[in-house]
Amino acid sequence: MAQTDAAGREVPLFRIRDASVVRGGKTILHVGDFSLAEGEHVALLGPNGAGKSTFIQLLTREVAPLWREEPPVLFRGQARPRLDEVRRTLGIVSSTMHDQVRVHLPVIDIVTGGLFGTLGLPLRREVGETDRALAADALERLGIAGLADRDVMTLSTGQVRRVLVARELVRDPQVLIFDEPCTGLDPEGMYHVRKTMSTLAAEGRSVVLVTHYPEDIVPAIGRVLLIKDAEVFADGPKAELLTSDVMSALFDVPLVASEADGWYALRGAYA
Template sequence: MQGENNAGEKTPLFAIHDASVVRASKTILHVDDFTLHEGEHVALLGPNGAGKSTFIQLLTREVFPLYRDEPPVRFRGNPRPQLTDVRRALGVVSSTMHEQIRVHLPSVDIVVGGLFGTLGLPKQVEVTERDRQLALDALERLGIPEVAERDVMTLSTGQARRVLVARELIRDPQVLVFDEPCTGLDPEGMYHVRETMSTLAAEGRSIILVTHYPEDIIPAIGRVMLIKNAAIFADGPKEQILCDEVLSNLFDVPLVVDEHDGWYSMRGQYGA
């Protein structure tokens, strides 16, 4: 639920201030200031190893920043939220999660597993008819009801990726985090995953997208944050951020950015 601070302003969904994540005496991410409001969308763009995944782990509380008298990360204004509250609000879909599917189960069972935080059904758990219906509804909303009884290992990569989205959707999260969602997909799979993000954004859920490519940024996402060398490199409206000069500086190679009907693409400026 959205709250308000003493000035009558709405409390951000996430607020980060002076957060440093350190491993082996090396700072792998530093965030001066970042806020994300309920229903707001943002895309995180940057090179491999820049700190994008660590940033997401700060939000999901999988990693913690250095101690400060004032806690650096707040969730809905709470400096020490319960992990269960954060997980209830966030759904996370990643290509690495897809790689972890190694079980021959009907797709509907994979989706029901989202209620328990498992890839599949945990032992000694009785699945109710309501649980199963929630899973079928999630598959229906994503346009793949026909895969419900199919072995998830026999699905196309694009279908399996959408099954994982349904697995998160079954818990009705307010925020969907898509971490490199189009990695390993063919053009058809990419189309459907991007369409899925558009559908969820239209429902009023916050979309946090982590990607290397502007092509993944759906028109509904109006804000882009660039991460380079373990720090925020730029943050603002995509019309200002997604341009030749800024992305060339981000990736340290000459790039050309094109835009068509709210979609952006990037290509190398060879021979420059």
């Protein structure tokens, strides 16, 4: 539920203002003014190395911006929120998480481990039927309940990616961050991951997507944030920004954008 300030105004889930992240004396990201409302969806789009991952790390508190008298990053109006509150609110799924799945464990154990922040069931901690029921429910909601007893190492790449979503969903986060979720997937895997994002958006959760490709942006995501050269290049409705001219300027190559039934695609404009 959205929070309000003393004047009755809705407090954004995130607010970033005049935030600069500097490494080795070089600014790797500057964000002038950005806010995300509770339940709002946004896609971050841009070239490799533009600063998209750093932007997400600002939200997750993995990186800190330069100090300002007015705190640059607020979470629900708080400059110094408790990290456990931030982690409880956010669920994160990325293609790199897939590399950590190198153990022969049943899927239900992988998902249940999400309650404890472990890959699989935690040692020296009792796991009850309620915990397993939550994991089973997460799998059911994503349409993969039939995988519960499978060895996770026997699954396809797309199936593992959806299991990792269930592992985050088991904690009931209000925000799901998808960082390049379709990297390495075949068309079937992409279809199911994109369908999963649509399902979560329909439940009222905020979906934050990081991608290179407009094809990953599900129709429920109506806003795009374009990042280029460590700056916010543009921020607005996708219908206004996912155009041939804007995409060509963003990626510095001639591109043609197209739309069909709320889905967008890019192709090269070859002479």
